[in-house]
Amino acid sequence: MAILADFKAEKPTWCPGCGDFGVLNALQRASVELGLDPEEMVVVSGIGCSGKLSAYFGSYGLHSIHGRSLPTAQGVKLANRELTVLAAGGDGDGFGIGLGHFIHAMRRNIDITYLVMDNHIYGLTTGQTSPTSDAGMITKTAPTGAVEEPVHPLHLALVTGCGFVAQGFSGDIVQLATIVKRAIAHKGFSFVNIFSPCVTYNKQNTYEFYKSHVKKVEDDPTYDAGNRFAALERVTEANALLTGVLYEGDRVTFEDGHAKYSTKGLATQEHTLSDDDYVKLLADFR
């Protein structure tokens, strides 16, 4: 059984205090608690501070290109469905350049987990407006304040039919680890948006801000995580400052929807076509 140390790899180079440390810690804890084997896991990341997660987590890691962690991760899973596959990205990576893939990954419902480290800013490129930057937020690329409406990832996930929608906060690793555990255990595509403060470039969406504004759905006995439309309403009312599992439902996965798709990992199977199959297939062209 793997222990916490087994899920550690290279020493992170994130700024001291970066929210992404909390995400890494929560993922490591969740993996230990689920009894996962690092050699049976793949973390696929995009580009940005969040993209470094694949290098810092002690499993197989694939650092893809900007915005494309989702299709890359889906490819890994399709090749070997016996692996536990996670995709990770940031708000720029996932809701800017890669937004299209997010919607289609939810539709497709391949059994992977998507962690977005949402800091409302472009960190690695030193402080430009991101798709989730609040309206009016002043940055290098919006010196008079952002005028565009931010992307609303939770709403998007809920209306797109995502089977598992959650939100966590780097400042609450215990809750986040519990959410991540459930997300990995969920059969189908699971989405976890994580408030992961950028301590260097975002002085607005800080730990303090989230600590004083975020409410946990676990603390609200009236919250029904089985009702997509109720969740939409509650998320809207709370201005999306809710954490916990916001919605979970059953949907047929892409893998199960394709009845003849192998139940075993394809990567490990025989690649040779039998003489018999060869002749049969060729008969189509007569």
Added chain:
Amino acid sequence: MLQELSWKVGGQQGEGIDSTGKTFSSSLNRMGYFIYSYRHFSSRIKGGHTNDKVRVSTVQRFSSADKLDILLAFDQETIDFNGHELRAGGVVVADAKFNPVLPANIADDVILFSIPFTKLAEQNGASIMKNMVALGATAFVMGLSPDFCAAELQSKFGKKSQKIVDQNLAAVQAGYDAMKAQGQDFPELHLAPATPDKHLFLIGNDAIGFGALAAGVKIMPAYPITPASDVMEYLIKKLPQVGGVVVQTEDEIAALTMTIGASYAGSRTLTATSGPGLSLMMEAMGLAGMTETPVVIIDTQRGGPSTGLPTKHEQSDMNAVLFGTHGEIPKIVLAPATAEECFTATVDAFNYAEKYQCPTILITDLALSLASQSAKMFDYDYVTIDRGSLADPADLAKVVPGEMFKRYAHTSDGVSPRVFPGQKGGLHHVTGVEHNEVGRPDEGQANHVKMMDKRLGKLKGVELPNSVTYQGSENPDVLLVGVGSSYGPIGEALERLQQAGLSVGHAHVHVLSPFPVKALGDRMKNAKQVIVAESNATGQLFHLIRFHGLSHPEMQSYTKYDGTPFVPGEIENKVKGSMIEWQR
């Protein structure tokens, strides 16, 4: 008696022109004739002129004929648009419904027959069978039995209902009888009997799809695009039979990155696209090169730039395929010339991709991908599966816990053993960032140089087998150089020129990268004059040859970029013209 005949059917898109051509071609292929059928179509579903030009021959041909013997017309536009292709003595058989007339620019002695296709079809059950009536009329002209298409119709409709088969056959008979009743026989248009030799009948894209199955492909992520979609549509039907799956992705960026993910995880995976999709794949192609992930990409070229001519022939993606993606990566680019080679090159592509651990692109053109053609039986023994350098489990067992596997270990040939996620002892990191032997980011100057040399060195000095094929004189006055589907028209022009007593040669390039400098250079050295024939405006192959340091004092570029492939006569005339000019 003809050893070969050129036939065309034309009408409005959506009125069964395709299926008429298909029934005609498949029936004759079943009889042992060799078929080459090229469709003219537009980017719309209903309406607009479409035609199918079919060459029927007793020997294998890889190109359309210069001229037409028989034209089957369902509207006047077909006669007006295609009439100029008819040779003297050719025949037009047209539906009496539209009162067909011959235009002024038509060859001498072309005869028009007006047969009531639609009316006879209605009398036999339904107007939709007018194309069967037309096939019957054609059968009489060509001296075929009216039941020449019985086996094809049986296999097409037999499962649905015998009544449909019988009705169609009755319609064919009605057309045959109506043509016969015209009181004229056409012995000069009768086909010589075929050797009963069974061969395949398929499009190049089918051969690629089948090749992928034979190569062990289980996953294909792709986005629909003409003229590549057939590969995807074929595999959608077949992959489930081997436990695999096709994913219709949201775009080509997803298609290639998903391919990269699946290949990294150990499954043979391919994607297929055409020009616009290829452009979208460029960044991901660099990731595959940088991470040494074997991927196979099919690029079926169509007319560019931008949306260009989506349904027309061109060979203008070569520069993009060879030089595309930022930075410098090794790439293998295979350019098959025939349907048979679409099969073998696809099998090879997977072996090369895994052997050299780099993106491998199979580049075809619209004529090759979409022309329905007879092909010799594909050889099962050709198929080998070589997964390249894989880590020895004994070595993996030696990896100390906490240490990483050296996925990018420096080796003498630059190729490092691979492991797949899930393997014990194989933990490592993969990134598009410059990295060290275990895949960790490393921006050091010495490391970057060493890693660049490792990746690019994998193909340094490599010349793949059969990268240039050659026919003709050893020391030709004119050497023709081509790539892709022009193999057919150039090869046939060569035959004719040789028969005319001229000294010519044909070097065909089947591998664009690593470029066969030696194999082609040897041929160029022996020639007095070199003509590089290709379907693009800027002479991409011509310049590629020079880029690789090959030169010749009498080397010229011959390009065609009107959306149609070369026919043999064009090449023949070009060579004759340039020989006269050169002798001056």
